[in-house]
Amino acid sequence: QVQLQESGPGLVKPSQTLSLTCTVSGGSISSGGYYWSWIRQHPGKGLEWIGYIHYSGSTYYNPSLKSRVTTSVDMSKNQFSLKLNSVTAADTAVYYCARLLTGELLSFFYFDYWGQGTLVTVSS
Amino acid sequence: QSVVTQPPSASGTPGQRVTISCSGSSSNIGSHTVNWYQQLPGTAPKLLIYSNSQRPSGVPERFSGSKSGTSASLAISGLQSEDETDYYCAAWDDSLNGPVFGGGTKLTVL
Numbered sequence A: 001q002v003q004l005q006e007s008g009p010g011l012v013k014p015s016q017t018l019s020l021t022c023t024v025s026g027g028s029i030s031s032g033g034y035y036w037s038w039i040r041q042h043p044g045k046g047l048e049w050i051g052y053i054h055y056s057g058s059t060y061y062n063p064s065l066k067s068r069v070t071t072s073v074d075m076s077k078n079q080f081s082l083k084l085n086s087v088t089a090a091d092t093a094v095y096y097c098a099r100l101l102t103g104e105l106l107s108f109f110y111f112d113y114w115g116q117g118t119l120v121t122v123s124s
Numbered sequence B: 001q002s003v004v005t006q007p008p009s010a011s012g013t014p015g016q017r018v019t020i021s022c023s024g025s026s027s028n029i030g031s032h033t034v035n036w037y038q039q040l041p042g043t044a045p046k047l048l049i050y051s052n053s054q055r056p057s058g059v060p061e062r063f064s065g066s067k068s069g070t071s072a073s074l075a076i077s078g079l080q081s082e083d084e085t086d087y088y089c090a091a092w093d094d095s096l097n098g099p100v101f102g103g104g105t106k107l108t109v110l
Helices: none
Strands: A003-007 A018-025 A034-041 A047-053 A058-060 A069-074 A079-084 A093-102 A109-114 A118-120 B009-012 B018-023 B034-039 B046-049 B065-070 B069-076 B085-091 B098-101 B107-108
Touching: A003 A109, A003 B069, A018 A034, A018 A093, A018 A118, A034 A069, A034 B018, A047 A069, A047 A079, A047 B018, A047 B098, A058 A069, A058 B018, A093 B046, A109 B034, A109 B046, A109 B085, B009 B018, B018 B085, B034 B065, B046 B065
Parallel strands: B009 B107
Antiparallel strands: A003 A018, A018 A079, A034 A047, A034 A093, A047 A058, A069 A079, A093 A109, A093 A118, B018 B069, B034 B046, B034 B085, B065 B069, B085 B098, B085 B107
């Protein structure tokens, strides 16, 4: 059974960088066909896709966040990470990591495994 | 505001059949498959339906999905009290080159 677990500071000051790590267990992050994703949920609001990364290093980001987002993979630790810089109060949210499976030519896609989520508050 | 639209709320009585709609455009639902997620309070979303109408192992048969054109629907038959929670649809969006989620529907079991 694949499990994902987010970790990182729960409080970040405005203008600083939010850094989170997702540790994957029960499966290899280098398994083909999967993209490792970040999704956030503002308090009481809906879900927003942030970006995803393939173990090969290919990355794709939500255009609305692209200028501030960086993701990376550490295959030796079976982890992937998110960095969001220049944060403001608007970045306060629960951040989820999730595994994204896609079919050839996007014949299908879905997030099948999710972390429990971690609340990150941006405040001085 | 999401490019994929859901009603903010829906309701039904125990045993009833309810549907939740998800409306998009040719760049998302019209061109790609739709997923549905169930999110219980304080927990991560759980995949309920993928590829428009497929149920992952363990999801009861009373949950079903369909898609037509640029809209999709989630139907829940034999409504139970534990179904009272939030539901989100998701579709790939060509403009985003990534997934887009609906705003979510809060289902109340009266």
